Amino acid sequence: MSSFHHQKTSLFERFKAESLRLAGVFSLLFAFICLFMLLYQVGVQGWQYLSWQFLNGFPSRFPAQAGIKSAIYGTIWLMGFTALFSIPVGIMTGIYLEEYASQKSWVTKLIRVNIANLAGIPSIVYGLLGLAFFVRQIHLGRSILAGALTMSLLILPIVILTTIEALKAVQVSIRLAAYGVGATRRQVILYHLLPEAFPGIVTGIILGLSRAIGESAPLLLIGALSFVAFVPEGPLDGFTVLAIQIFDWVMRPQPAFHSLAAATIIVLLAFTLGMNSLAIWLRIKMNRGKQ
Amino acid sequence: MQMALGKTRRVEQPVSPMEPSKSRKSRNLGLRRSWRSPSSTPLESFATFLVWSCSLVSVATTIGIIVFLTREAVEFFQQISIWEFITGTQWSPLWEPKHFGILPLLSGTLVVGVGACLIAVPIGALSALFLSEYTAGSWRVGMKSLLEVLAGVPSVVYGFFAVTFITPQLRTFIPDLEVFNALSAAIVVGIMIIPTIASVSQDAFQAVPRELREAAYGLGARKYQVACTVVFPSALSGFIASVILGFSRAIGETMAVSLAAGATPNMSWNPVHSIQTMTAYIVQVSLGDISAGTIEYSSLFAVGLTLFAMTLGANVVANFIVQKFQGSRV
Amino acid sequence: MASVKPSSTTNPLENILPRILTEKLSVRYGDKEAVSEVSLRFFSNQIFALIGPSGCGKSTYLRALNRMNDFIPQVATTGKVLLDGEDIYDRRVDPVLVRRRVGMVFQKPNPFPKTIYENVAWGPKRADFQRSEIPDLVEESLERAALWEEVKDRLHQSAMGLSGGQQQRLCIARAIAMRPSVLLMDEPCSALDPIASGRIEELIQELKREYTIIMVTHNMQQAARTSDVTAFFLSGRLIETGPTKEFFTFPKQVETENYLTGKFG
Numbered sequence: 001m002s003s004f005h006h007q008k009t010s011l012f013e014r015f016k017a018e019s020l021r022l023a024g025v026f027s028l029l030f031a032f033i034c035l036f037m038l039l040y041q042v043g044v045q046g047w048q049y050l051s052w053q054f055l056n057g058f059p060s061r062f063p064a065q066a067g068i069k070s071a072i073y074g075t076i077w078l079m080g081f082t083a084l085f086s087i088p089v090g091i092m093t094g095i096y097l098e099e100y101a102s103q104k105s106w107v108t109k110l111i112r113v114n115i116a117n118l119a120g121i122p123s124i125v126y127g128l129l130g131l132a133f134f135v136r137q138i139h140l141g142r143s144i145l146a147g148a149l150t151m152s153l154l155i156l157p158i159v160i161l162t163t164i165e166a167l168k169a170v171q172v173s174i175r176l177a178a179y180g181v182g183a184t185r186r187q188v189i190l191y192h193l194l195p196e197a198f199p200g201i202v203t204g205i206i207l208g209l210s211r212a213i214g215e216s217a218p219l220l221l222i223g224a225l226s227f228v229a230f231v232p233e234g235p236l237d238g239f240t241v242l243a244i245q246i247f248d249w250v251m252r253p254q255p256a257f258h259s260l261a262a263a264t265i266i267v268l269l270a271f272t273l274g275m276n277s278l279a280i281w282l283r284i285k286m287n288r289g290k291q
Numbered sequence: 292m293q294m295a296l297g298k299t300r301r302v303e304q305p306v307s308p309m310e311p312s313k314s315r316k317s318r319n320l321g322l323r324r325s326w327r328s329p330s331s332t333p334l335e336s337f338a339t340f341l342v343w344s345c346s347l348v349s350v351a352t353t354i355g356i357i358v359f360l361t362r363e364a365v366e367f368f369q370q371i372s373i374w375e376f377i378t379g380t381q382w383s384p385l386w387e388p389k390h391f392g393i394l395p396l397l398s399g400t401l402v403v404g405v406g407a408c409l410i411a412v413p414i415g416a417l418s419a420l421f422l423s424e425y426t427a428g429s430w431r432v433g434m435k436s437l438l439e440v441l442a443g444v445p446s447v448v449y450g451f452f453a454v455t456f457i458t459p460q461l462r463t464f465i466p467d468l469e470v471f472n473a474l475s476a477a478i479v480v481g482i483m484i485i486p487t488i489a490s491v492s493q494d495a496f497q498a499v500p501r502e503l504r505e506a507a508y509g510l511g512a513r514k515y516q517v518a519c520t521v522v523f524p525s526a527l528s529g530f531i532a533s534v535i536l537g538f539s540r541a542i543g544e545t546m547a548v549s550l551a552a553g554a555t556p557n558m559s560w561n562p563v564h565s566i567q568t569m570t571a572y573i574v575q576v577s578l579g580d581i582s583a584g585t586i587e588y589s590s591l592f593a594v595g596l597t598l599f600a601m602t603l604g605a606n607v608v609a610n611f612i613v614q615k616f617q618g619s620r621v
Numbered sequence: 622m623a624s625v626k627p628s629s630t631t632n633p634l635e636n637i638l639p640r641i642l643t644e645k646l647s648v649r650y651g652d653k654e655a656v657s658e659v660s661l662r663f664f665s666n667q668i669f670a671l672i673g674p675s676g677c678g679k680s681t682y683l684r685a686l687n688r689m690n691d692f693i694p695q696v697a698t699t700g701k702v703l704l705d706g707e708d709i710y711d712r713r714v715d716p717v718l719v720r721r722r723v724g725m726v727f728q729k730p731n732p733f734p735k736t737i738y739e740n741v742a743w744g745p746k747r748a749d750f751q752r753s754e755i756p757d758l759v760e761e762s763l764e765r766a767a768l769w770e771e772v773k774d775r776l777h778q779s780a781m782g783l784s785g786g787q788q789q790r791l792c793i794a795r796a797i798a799m800r801p802s803v804l805l806m807d808e809p810c811s812a813l814d815p816i817a818s819g820r821i822e823e824l825i826q827e828l829k830r831e832y833t834i835i836m837v838t839h840n841m842q843q844a845a846r847t848s849d850v851t852a853f854f855l856s857g858r859l860i861e862t863g864p865t866k867e868f869f870t871f872p873k874q875v876e877t878e879n880y881l882t883g884k885f886g
Contacts, residue, residue, distance in 0.1 A: 003718070004707060004709060004715055004719050005718075006714070006715045016515060017513050019515070020420075020514075024417050024421020025421065027413070027417035027421065028421060031486075035444075038452045041455060088345070093345045093346040096343055096346045097346060100339060100343065113610075116610065117353070117603060117607065117610075120536065120539060120540075120606040121356070121603065122540075122570065122599075122602055124545045124570050125356060125543075125602075127573075128356075128359070128360060128591065128595040131577075131591075132359035136583060156348065156349060184329045184330050184332075186334065214444075214446065214447070215445070216445070216447055216546055217546055217573075221577045221591075243447050246447045246448070246451065247447050247450070250447070250450055250454055250550055262455075268445065268448070276439070276440060280439060284432060427694070502729060505727060505731065506727065506733065507733070507743075508689070510743070510744035510747070510799055512743075512748075513717055520747070
């Protein structure tokens, strides 16, 4: 028998080799099975309650009549204002840090470190800030505006960091060409860099907003209400969102409300997973394009 | 002289060739930044100012968090001694007799945090190692993206999952399990942070240079040996950072924990019991009527400040480890 | 084909059969053929230099000898590579076992971020050598790699603190700790300064007493100085091979002469 043949390797060796691969596969499988079971549980429990009446009705003490109209409207209002605040500020901060600021100055480094830290702060701390400042200090009350401003702060780091990444990824040659014809910084950014970096920035916005849709902790502190039987009409109105409605219903002991929560989750997940998948797909497409 | 030089530059405003040169300052070569040069138009200055001021928002946020949390917390500490807060083993600020020791909340938070890590670290690390060493190309990218989907599921949904599936299932073979318990919370938070640990670890593993792997395989080692004794140790700092980040996320987790673990602050580390974490307490208070100026209101901020300090500390340590050790490992 | 009369060694009988040989070896990636039907024989205790312009396939050929090309996706290797008479590309062969017999030293020194001792001991440990023999094995390997004196007092310090030349000698020690029959060297000096280079060349001369050394180099002078047999590659084909002295003074092929006189490459 040749001295290199596979049989020369002891069974124990081969067992050890396969173990690591199997352990890796099972770990991945575990994560995916959890995801699957979660979606299955949501689907099975919530499917029966999905109906037009459900989407178009208000919450009620009676599960059979409850709906999430107020939550949907509230979510849309909140997301609209959040986008309004966070997109411009986030993109411009990213532009400043990547294009204008001196990379060596300690101030710039401090700002960058600060943003990285802000990204890791629990959302409920943002809620506390929102409560103390937006709700109380400047008297916005338990309004959509207060909520939107708080959520904007929460997702700002995401938008900033992805904008920076997108700008970094723009090829040097484009910058050289643009500056080379004597364009000013503003012109280079506005007419050359931003269009190139646009897909990346959009990915960041989508990821940020999809995170905002799912976050409920800060809004609880702001005072998003649970039993809202009206549709908001202005930014200073009270409101509720899908995530809070889910929370409220899961908290109740009756299984019927759990099923209502499941139905709401289906709606929420449709939003979140849809947005996340779009962002991931966009990012893969961009990376492939760059190669 | 002005005319000749005027041909070599492009300006947004025409420069009068008849302008006499007076002082040394105005006898510029036409290139220096002046109120006429393209980079100093009002529009440019405004653009610069605009982006600069936006960046201040992020700074203001951190300052705001620190200022407002501290301000309210100070109100709290004017009534409750720091000693009692740090060492008290009872927490009942909402009903008589009032106690303000944070240790039960801290204990609850740590039970969930450590428990979540016990689940997420092995699963996350093995997944990351597998993806890094045993997969490539579109499979690898696809699996990583799928894991990120797990991260995109909102916290309340995990809370729902814990209440409607995990707890009932666990109760079938752990009869002692309470309706609200630390175990379900730890499991569900663990699932939530798997993507965090896996993603950061995978990046660390993949960053190990190809030459090291080549050397290892060239010596006649098997893949599992290379993975465990070359790749993993070389990326150790990145892995540790991922664990710290995962832990930090776990202790900041709010909604899922509130729904699953309950609202009974105690010092028990037995996972079948109901507990209360710092985050769950904050939720509990906000569900009621919080009027400003009360001790309940300021207790929110005392707890919030503690939580902020812990997560900030953990994140700073994680970033420091990555900065400090990434270079020397290559 | 090189059927060279080997220089005198301790065991003349051993040298009649080549240690390792290739028969019409071809390697392609996708649709590009990097190595075309190369047949060469390598005998014990000699240094073989493979020279040629960049991209001529010499490194790919070298890597085929210890199945390192297996890691490249879409690679197809045809032809035979016989190590002591056994085809290492046989279906039943475990490439890991092949690599333990055919060692490799790379262009850029790549020590593990571990201690000096651990670097040398790592391979033997993974291959289940006798644990008790490993410390002696480490010392012996470091001595043979002309590094022992310099590191014997800091075996447990990180290998990353060594200079470039020292690191490369450590990589050589690491490779010979596996007690290979053949040592493959892929441009071992190209990342080093001339002094360190020179020391490695001396070392390689010493090493040929124990091993069969096959060295890829882009430095013609190095090949002329160091090797016993030289082979010239061009566009994946073997153009000419022969004893070094003859090869450099009286090349037989036009292409070889052009390369040697610097007309290209």
